[in-house]
Amino acid sequence: MAKPNRIIAIFKAIHFRGRFFIALGGSISILAASFGIPLLFPLGQSMLVILAVLTLAELIILFSGRHAVKVIRKTPKLLSMGDDNPIRLEMTNVSAVRLEMNVFDELPVQLQRRDFEFTFWCSPKEEKKTLYHVNPKTRGEYFWGRTNIHVSSILGLVSRHYRVPNGEMVPAFPSIIQMKKFELLAFAKISNFEGIKKIRRLGHSYEFEQIKAYVQGDDIRSINWKATSRRNTLMVNQYEDERSQQMYTIIDKSRAMHMPFNELSLLDYAINTSLVIANIALKKHDRAGLITFSDKIGSTIPAERSQTQIKKILNALYSEKAHVREANYDLLYRSVKNVIRSRSLIFFYTNFESAYAMERALPVLKRINHTHLLVVMIFENTELIDYSRKDAEYMTDICTQTIADKLVLEKKHMVMKLRKYGIQTILSRPEDLSINTVNKYLELKAKGLI
Numbered sequence: 001m002a003k004p005n006r007i008i009a010i011f012k013a014i015h016f017r018g019r020f021f022i023a024l025g026g027s028i029s030i031l032a033a034s035f036g037i038p039l040l041f042p043l044g045q046s047m048l049v050i051l052a053v054l055t056l057a058e059l060i061i062l063f064s065g066r067h068a069v070k071v072i073r074k075t076p077k078l079l080s081m082g083d084d085n086p087i088r089l090e091m092t093n094v095s096a097v098r099l100e101m102n103v104f105d106e107l108p109v110q111l112q113r114r115d116f117e118f119t120f121w122c123s124p125k126e127e128k129k130t131l132y133h134v135n136p137k138t139r140g141e142y143f144w145g146r147t148n149i150h151v152s153s154i155l156g157l158v159s160r161h162y163r164v165p166n167g168e169m170v171p172a173f174p175s176i177i178q179m180k181k182f183e184l185l186a187f188a189k190i191s192n193f194e195g196i197k198k199i200r201r202l203g204h205s206y207e208f209e210q211i212k213a214y215v216q217g218d219d220i221r222s223i224n225w226k227a228t229s230r231r232n233t234l235m236v237n238q239y240e241d242e243r244s245q246q247m248y249t250i251i252d253k254s255r256a257m258h259m260p261f262n263e264l265s266l267l268d269y270a271i272n273t274s275l276v277i278a279n280i281a282l283k284k285h286d287r288a289g290l291i292t293f294s295d296k297i298g299s300t301i302p303a304e305r306s307q308t309q310i311k312k313i314l315n316a317l318y319s320e321k322a323h324v325r326e327a328n329y330d331l332l333y334r335s336v337k338n339v340i341r342s343r344s345l346i347f348f349y350t351n352f353e354s355a356y357a358m359e360r361a362l363p364v365l366k367r368i369n370h371t372h373l374l375v376v377m378i379f380e381n382t383e384l385i386d387y388s389r390k391d392a393e394y395m396t397d398i399c400t401q402t403i404a405d406k407l408v409l410e411k412k413h414m415v416m417k418l419r420k421y422g423i424q425t426i427l428s429r430p431e432d433l434s435i436n437t438v439n440k441y442l443e444l445k446a447k448g449l450i
Helices: 002-013 018-033 040-063 176-187 225-231 266-283 309-318 329-339 355-371 382-388 395-420 430-446
Strands: 014-016 069-074 085-093 099-105 118-122 127-134 140-144 147-152 158-164 168-173 207-213 235-240 246-252 287-293 297-304 345-350 373-379 424-428
Touching (some): 040 158, 069 099, 069 147, 069 158, 085 099, 085 118, 099 127, 118 127, 168 309, 176 266, 246 266, 246 297, 266 345, 266 373, 266 430, 287 309, 287 329, 297 309, 329 355, 345 355, 373 395, 373 430, 395 424, 424 430
Parallel strands (some): 246 345, 345 373, 373 424
Antiparallel strands (some): 014 158, 085 127, 140 168, 147 158, 287 297
16 A cells, blocks of 8 residues: 555645646647648657656656655744744755755744745755744734645756645744843943933932942942042942832733734733833842733732742733723722732723723722822824824815814823823823833832832
């Protein structure tokens, strides 16, 4: 049975290329024309014979060995949602002839790409490497199928189809790439990077770190006169931010967070940002925690500073899903009261699309802000703003743009009202949410308000 199966596999692997059909069509056309011009008949016969011989020769070249190519796909252990993740393909021509390779990689169904192809020539024993990127828009499991390669020689009449069984699954987690990026920005000379602001420190509500020599730019109020007299040179006290402060992120998973922007939902933007700010808080030696809710409480991770805390938060955010029901703010207040026992900084990610929704949540937000330092992060509807700024051509455009302007203004009024009650509020574009959150955290740390 092995030999018949081998023959069937060979026939399935043979694919005739366009050049073969062009030559075959030309030969048949000449034979057809020989009915009127008999002198063309030998030419048509010769062309068919030559085509058959060349095709047979190419088949022998392609199928003389068991394998003509080797393929290795290298994927990251985890995919970062909303970022470009590199995927590498390494192909080696192990045959003794120069080959043309058409490579088709079976991408995960979530990416919805069906025209993914690489074509290149590969010399004998040569290794070719190619790099492409995938940008997952949802969390979950991404399955790669086989790598399909159509190999042909310089004749280009037929090709051999290789199906490389290198399927694998890679999970897509909240953006680890963004987490690392903002960590570097927050701990480098942050005034040199666009987006991350350097905040001037106010007062000395910080822990003493060391005594060092004075350099230009140091605060002269920090001069240690006793150490200066002993060393006979100016010495200053150096302080560091207070440590072990609590920082929580609260994520609203209700239907208000379903709205998509640039193929990511508002919930996904909040999840990516929550991972970023939790990592920075832990690196700043603060304690980070997480609470998610909708009509019921989801993940609850008490604030800690352990080495495994960021992994706990990452795994919890990976499994979060948006709900279709309204948020239960009374349930949120009870959860905050039970979980967060001491004064903490709380970043609350939500989306108020109407003044009524904000008024419904306001009593709870005021009570939480009375005990903790609450920062409400609200999303700006960028698509609505862009639409309201378009030139109107018809009366209907004027009416709809007027409504859009009204909705944009209403959201600004919501922010003003929250600030009126002492609740720190940021109206942020979805794509700027991480930057604005990190800036706010660094600002509150610098001002010693936490």
